[in-house]
Amino acid sequence: xxxxxxxxxxxxxxxxxxxxxxxxxxxxxxxxxxxxxxxxxxxxxxxxxxxxxxxxxxxxxxxxxxxxxxxxxxxxxxxxxxxxxxxxxxxxxxxxxxxxxxxxxxxxxxxxxxxxxxxxxxxxxxxxxxxxxxxxxxxxxxxxxxxxxxxxxxxxxxxxxxxxxxxxxxxxxxxxxxxxxxxxxxxxxxxxxxxxxxxxxxxxxxxxxxxxxxxxxxxxxxxxxxxxxxxxxxxxxxxxxxxxxxxxxxxxxxxxxxxxxxxxxxxxxxxxxxxxxxxxxxxxxxxxxxxxxxxxxxxxxxxxxxxxxxxxxxxxxxxxxxxxxxxxxxxxxxxxxxxxxxxxxxxxxxxxxxxxxxxxxxxxxxxxxxxxxxxxxxxxxxxxxxxxxxxxxxxxxxxxxxxxxxxxxxxxxxxxxxxxxxxxxxxxxxxxxxxxxxxxxxxxxxxxxxxxxxxxxxxxx
Numbered sequence: 177x178x179x180x181x182x183x184x185x186x187x188x189x190x191x192x193x194x195x196x197x198x199x200x201x202x203x204x205x206x207x208x209x210x211x212x213x214x215x216x217x218x219x220x221x222x223x224x225x226x227x228x229x230x231x232x233x234x235x236x237x238x239x240x241x242x243x244x245x246x247x248x249x250x251x252x253x254x255x256x257x258x259x260x261x262x263x264x265x266x267x268x269x270x271x272x273x274x275x276x277x278x279x280x281x282x283x284x285x286x287x288x289x290x291x292x293x294x295x296x297x298x299x300x301x302x303x304x305x306x307x308x309x310x311x312x313x314x315x316x317x318x319x320x321x322x323x324x325x326x327x328x329x330x331x332x333x334x335x336x337x338x339x340x341x342x343x344x345x346x347x348x349x350x351x352x353x354x355x356x357x358x359x360x361x362x363x364x365x366x367x368x369x370x371x372x373x374x375x376x377x378x379x380x381x382x383x384x385x386x387x388x389x390x391x392x393x394x395x396x397x398x399x400x401x402x403x404x405x406x407x408x409x410x411x412x413x414x415x416x417x418x419x420x421x422x423x424x425x426x427x428x429x430x431x432x433x434x435x436x437x438x439x440x441x442x443x444x445x446x447x448x449x450x451x452x453x454x455x456x457x458x459x460x461x462x463x464x465x466x467x468x469x470x471x472x473x474x475x476x477x478x479x480x481x482x483x484x485x486x487x488x489x490x491x492x493x494x495x496x497x498x499x500x501x502x503x504x505x506x507x508x509x510x511x512x513x514x515x516x517x518x519x520x521x522x523x524x525x526x527x528x529x530x531x532x533x534x535x536x537x538x539x540x541x542x543x544x545x546x547x548x549x550x551x552x553x554x555x556x557x558x559x560x561x562x563x564x565x566x567x568x569x570x571x572x573x574x575x576x577x578x579x580x581x582x583x584x585x586x587x588x589x590x591x592x593x594x595x596x597x598x599x600x601x602x603x604x605x606x607x608x609x610x611x612x613x614x615x616x617x618x619x620x621x622x623x624x625x626x627x628x629x630x631x632x633x634x635x636x637x
Contacts, residue, residue: 180579182588183255186595190247192554193599197241197606199553202316202361203368204234205309207399209302211392216302222388230372230392231305232613235290238312240606242283247595255588259568259578265340266332266347267322274318282311316364317357324353326569327560328421339572355417356560359410362403363556366516367549369400373523374546375614377539382616390533393542397527401520408513412467419468419476422570424486424495425563427479428502430464431457437475439464447499452480490571497565505555505562512552519545 208231215223249271252260260267288296289304296304325331331346332339341347376393379385418426427433431442433452441463445454465474479496486495519541526532533539564570568578 179255179583179585179588180576182585182592183251183579183583184575186255186588186592187248187251189592190244190251190595190599191557193603194241194244194248195553195557196550196603197237197244198316199360199364199367199549200371201234201238201241201312201368202364203366203399203403204230204237204371205305205312205368206365207368207372207396208234209305209309210395210399212302212305214395216298222391225385225388226392227305229388229613231289233375233610235286236606236609236613238286240602244599244602254591255580255583256568256578257580259573262338262573262578263326263569265338266325269341269344270318270322270325270347274315278311278315278318282308282315285311313361313364316361320357320360321348321350321353323560324350324356327356327564328352329569329572334572339569351417352421355410355414359407359414360556362406362410363549363553365403366400366407366513367553369396369403370516370542370545370549372396373400373542374544377542378546378614379616380533381536381539381543386533393523393532394527397520397523397532400516401524404513404516404520408517411510411513416468416470422564423477424479424482425497425502425559426468427477427482428497428499428563429506429559430476431499431503432464432476432478433480434478435475435481436464436478438462438473439468439476441467442503445503447503449496449499452483452496493566493574495566497563502559502563505558509552509555509559512548512555515548516545516552 208227211223211230212227214220215227285304285307289301289308292301292304325347328350329339330350331341331343333342334340347353372392373396376389376396379389380393415426415429418429430439431445431447431454432439433454438461440459440461442454443458443460445457447454462472464476465472468474468476479499483495487493522538523532523542526535526538531538566574566576568575
């Protein structure tokens with residue numbers, strides 16, 4: 177394996193680890209803020225216990241997200257110096273703003289929230305957690321603005337073999353960013369909602385603190401139902417944006433080798449990339465034209481024609497992404513998204529029938545669903561990033577030209593193994609801590625309630 181492939185594997189591994197924690201903190205921070213708002217409005221002690229319980233898990237996951245994210249930026253200089261040199265004038269700006277504004281607000285007010293239970297007024301303390309939730313999502317927005325520029329470069333000029341900033345407003349209002357940001361953040365809300373719903377179901381199955389976890393489940397259920405429907409809507413918008421701005425990615429997502437008018441949607445296919453064809457394929461007529469253009473007859477360009485267009489525009493090369501990975505990752509993401517909607521509707525029906533905590537099958541499904549958003553998020557990330565290949569900056573810089581030329585394969589092997597081991601330890605630690613604080617008591621075990629020390633002075637309220 178050469179240094180380029182190893183560098184790509186290393187960035188992919190560390191990003192997947194990091195992306196386990198990021199989406200859940202987007203949704204969980206908002207849910208904790210909602211729970212504390214209920215406590216502020218009602219004075220019900222159950223909502224305070226909910227805030228403390230879920231807030232503790234949020235802090236664990238937030239900390240792991242910060243730690244695993246630090247290495248991401250180091251890799252730009254370690255393995256991707258060609259990329260850093262090319263995009264540094266543009267890419268560094270949103271990253272710097274994210275650190276100086278969003279992360280500063282987030283880290284400051286999470287400390288005030290943790291240790292301010294008996295020192296701040298109720299209203300000011302509530303404001304702290306809402307600012308944490310706001311900053312968590314603002315941080316994601318800046319990162320997504322940077323990523324959107326890699327997907328669709330705008331507001332730049334090429335000078336001295338570098339992309340230099342020409343129009344910052346164009347970068348902020350990048351059409352790709354406007355489509356990508358809502359979908360990604362709302363997917364984080366689904367992740368946080370199903371996390372709360374799953375752990376609540378786990379405790380309800382064991383009849384542990386039923387009142388608290390039933391209220392948690394109800395809040396999470398409404399939150400997840402709204403977010404899962406919104407994720408499907410914003411995902412459709414982003415897919416139509418991809419048709420215009422990254423047609424090769426869309427063709428790979430659908431396994432569409434030949435241009436079709438009207439275009440059919442592929443449900444199943446075995447891809448033969450070498451011969452640019454698919455075997456044992458099942459397609460539904462007209463559907464892709466509807467999804468891509470909202471009509472029955474619009475043409476969708478296939479990968480063969482796009483390859484010819486790109487060779488004419490950019491020169492000889494292979495401009496087709498890894499079709500099988502992109503195709504099946506897209507279907508996994510969409511399939512799970514539909515499943516989240518169905519589970520949410522099922523839960524609302526159970527709530528309406530007053531069976532939310534007495535239907536063991538539903539509770540077991542919710543517990544299983546706890547893990548599925550992480551799979552869906554990873555699949556979505558693979559569609560977005562691998563579907564852009566062979567470009568690291570779409571249309572401007574090939575991935576092979578972004579790697580550090582003087583770093584050999586042996587060096588990358590060492591760092592990749594090191595990061596993988598460290599990240600594996602952090603992931604195991606995160607799973608252990610979440611399991612320890614979230615699990616219901618075992619048979620015969622005394623239920624574990626929060627001590628005064630664990631409440632960080634919350635008893636003073």
